[in-house]
Amino acid sequence: MTIGVCLVVAGITTIVFGWSYGVIIRGVMSGFLGLGCYILIGLGLGWLPAHYLQFDPHGITFGERGFSYLVRWENISGVAAGEINGNAVLLLQLDRPDAIEVTPLERKTRALKGLARNALLSGADVVVATTQYRMDLSLLTQAIERYVREPAARIELSQ
Numbered sequence: 001m002t003i004g005v006c007l008v009v010a011g012i013t014t015i016v017f018g019w020s021y022g023v024i025i026r027g028v029m030s031g032f033l034g035l036g037c038y039i040l041i042g043l044g045l046g047w048l049p050a051h052y053l054q055f056d057p058h059g060i061t062f063g064e065r066g067f068s069y070l071v072r073w074e075n076i077s078g079v080a081a082g083e084i085n086g087n088a089v090l091l092l093q094l095d096r097p098d099a100i101e102v103t104p105l106e107r108k109t110r111a112l113k114g115l116a117r118n119a120l121l122s123g124a125d126v127v128v129a130t131t132q133y134r135m136d137l138s139l140l141t142q143a144i145e146r147y148v149r150e151p152a153a154r155i156e157l158s159q
Contacts, residue, residue, distance in 0.1 A: 004043065007036025053133055057154045059101075060144065062126065064114070067107035069100045071126065076148045081141050084122060084129075088137040090144070091124035 011033025018026060042048035052063035059072040071094060078093030094100075097115045102108040118127045130137045147154050 004036045004039030007032045008040065009036075011036060051132060053128070053135075055143075055147070055157050057158045060147075062128070064111070067102055067104060067111060069102045069108075069111045071100055073148050073151070073154065075099050076144070078124070079141055079145050079148065080124070081137050082122070082124075084127070088130050089122075090126075090128040090130055090137060090140055091122060092126035092128070092144070094125040097125045 011029045011031075014021065014029035015026060015033065018029065039048065048065075051065075052061075052068075054061040054063070056070075059070045059075070061068050061070045071092070075094050075096060076092055077095045078091075080091045080093075082089050082091045094115070097119070098112065100108075100111060100115070102111045115125045119125050121127075128140075130140055147157070
């Protein structure tokens with residue numbers, strides 16, 4: 001979203017105040033304005049992915065494009081750090097992949113297909129590319145392992 005706002009601001013500023021610049025520069029900045037508007041509208045209407053992680057006392061929610069799914073702490077049977085194509089990833093193995101709670105419910109089939117694809121390609125039901133969230137893999141792994149191992153520690157997530 002920040003990129004969209006920056007592109008819109010740069011485009012508007014150049015178009016409004018940059019009449020002394022050449023046609024090419026103004027054209028490029030108009031393109032930036034259009035791209036920024038597309039990004040902002042696309043995120044607002046759900047056209048573009050808006051992934052997120054949310055830690056709660058009862059589990060971890062993974063936000064995907066058009067739906068989200070909750071994995072309860074009790075359903076996580078394995079946590080590992082890994083690498084796929086040079087990217088750090090968190091790998092979660094689930095006891096029962098079909099026990100995830102999907103919102104909206106009509107997207108559950110899509111979510112289960114994604115988990116099955118992850119299991120086929122990586123051996124883990126849930127694969128999280130930590131760079132996408134600007135998170136340190138070792139810290140995320142330690143946090144999830146702690147919440148899986150120590151149910152009493154989950155209370156701090158409600159505060």
